[in-house]
């Protein structure tokens with residue numbers, strides 16, 4: 340097996356830069372209305388609640404190497420065992436920001452694009468997309484918690500858990516990516532192609548941040 344470590348380090352840097360750009364684009368909450376705060380939490384909830392475990396499952400069934408499968412399985416196990424969708428729902432309800440039909444409609448087009456892309460079951464691109472997703476989630480948690488606090492909520496279990504947990508998950512998924520690329524069942528896509536999942540998920544995250552984007 341050939342080590343792909345230097346390549347993984349480069350991919351990790353690129354993921355980090357993409358996440359940094361998204362975090363830098365977050366609007367100042369002071370300049371947003373209470374309904375903007377609500378909408379942002381609601382759109383995040385509508386995307387994450389029903390899709391995160393499904394997309395991680397897609398990563399699980401798309402990989403070929405035993406090591407990648409085991410890392411992704413552990414991630415899924417934690418999501419289900421600790422009821423992360425329920426934790427997120429509690430967070431949104433406590434902030435009076437449960438998603439409405441209009442919130443679902445705002446993310447619909449970009450969400451469908453991610454689903455269509457995920458259906459291709461293309462490892463290692465899905466693993467890289469999920470590593471990027473976890474990295475974004477970790478760094479987004481303080482902002483999301485701030486919005487909930489402004490809405491009078493003290494229910495911050497979801498943001499506390501994901502602000503620390505997902506950093507380890509990102510590292511785990513990058514190890515899974517390394518294992519999958521070293522396994523070499525398929526030719527490794529070139530970097531622009533490898534980032535296809537990140538490019539499809541990015542616009543969805545931007546719509547969560549600003550539905551007019």
Ligand SMILES: [Fe+2]
Pocket residue numbers: 418423501
């Ligand atoms: Fe989670």
